[in-house]
Amino acid sequence: MSRTTNLTERPVAPFRRVTVIGVGLLGGSLGLALRRRYRGVCVAGVGRRESSLAAAKKIGAIHSAHRDVAEAAADSDLIVLATPVGAFGEYLAKIKPLLKRGAVVTDVGSTKVEVVRLAERILGPHGPFVGSHPMAGSERKGPRFARADLFAGAPCIVTPTPNASPAKQKRVERLWRDLGMRVLRMSPTAHDRVVARVSHLPRLVSSLLMLLAADGDLEAASTGLRDMTRLAGGDVEMWRDILLTNRKPILAALERFDDQLCRLRDLVELGDTPGLERFLQKAKTRRDTTLDEK
């Protein structure tokens, strides 16, 4: 019953033909989400591996599978880059001569300054590109972990430059909102600084914690360490590209973190009871009033 209601209420897709480049967890989830959300959307998937394309098609994330981006992109209204960031340049160069008038290009990459600069350089400063970073994902990789609701409830940062067409920017923001995301708007520079602190640094710390424990220690590990090292299981290629394209903000975050770590070490070394209480209480209050889901 409610299913029928949903079907008749689904709006017509604002982008009829969509090409998703990269059909992994994010690209696959995007295909599923678009098809669930809109009527009349046609999703073309582009990928390097036959197996991923076949898996994405099998779960219904894409209507058609393509090894050749030209084949898919030529009459698309929306093209979304969903490969690791390091492959963006190659795909942007390939789609440039094919873009249809009015087409919009966006991405799901985790860094924005280099990506937006690259996209504006290749596609033109007043071109079709508006950068996006849907802050959704998982340490799982590949289309078999794709979920239509991956994006729902998560933030999505859209990073227009002063060059961006306001109409295109609105269409991109509307897209993510339609998929249930909370859209935040930031400059590429602000984006990279913020995500270095809330995403990239935590990701690195997760790997550091995983490597700190001695082999025998892990038998004694409990849910705390399991939660804190979940991100360490994430895709190596994707994260390598993130680290390489957001070096300066990550370095700044690492240095600030290290300063705080050294102060904390002093408190422990001195056995400074009120200092340790203040430190623990400050972090607890902040967590309880922001990220807690109690």
Next chain:
Amino acid sequence: MSRTTNLTERPVAPFRRVTVIGVGLLGGSLGLALRRRYRGVCVAGVGRRESSLAAAKKIGAIHSAHRDVAEAAADSDLIVLATPVGAFGEYLAKIKPLLKRGAVVTDVGSTKVEVVRLAERILGPHGPFVGSHPMAGSERKGPRFARADLFAGAPCIVTPTPNASPAKQKRVERLWRDLGMRVLRMSPTAHDRVVARVSHLPRLVSSLLMLLAADGDLEAASTGLRDMTRLAGGDVEMWRDILLTNRKPILAALERFDDQLCRLRDLVELGDTPGLERFLQKAKTRRDTTLDEK
């Protein structure tokens, strides 16, 4: 049907009268778990706050509630310290003259060298004490979050000294096994070193990450940061005591962590692609082969 079967199959409690000192999350869960697991067990709860005692009684974690430990402990077969570690000395001194012959005393504290030393000093080196650290918990505090299955599936480190009675040690290990825990045996020193790396350091890092983000950043935070800062929501008093009673191993872990952090910073600064790949891959492989629950 299966419920009836379970009831008839439940063994008679190896400890008939148990006193749990501290009826918070751990003490409350212990009471619930003991009553679910054994027939004929009687649990006395000791606490400072009437409200916690009432809550623990209401959920069925304890049969009787006591502000005065003497009232509860006098004829107990097992006494479990489940307050923050800083209060152990006071309670050990109070129970010492009351202990019945053959009684066993253990605890659920997160540090062991200082705790075991204190217990052997107060109760005697060949006395009734065998230290335990069930590695189960939550960032939630208080008996209302208590669960009979809190311990199931988690590790429990038991830390006998050469002074400990093998019979008492066996009874304590058997208890945790009966509650579904994986029992590991370590010296107090080994315990403190291991948990500094797999539990105390991650807890501190969780608070550091929570404090690193600027206020405005948190709007952009996603599940990654939420998972990594869950521990930062934990009880301040309990963690203060843990930090103060395990300073040296925590300092060693902090220093090793800081060394690794500096090496990683160099890799990022240099944009060392193969080095970053190796770092990410090594942590991922370790996680995938140990803590992953895929």
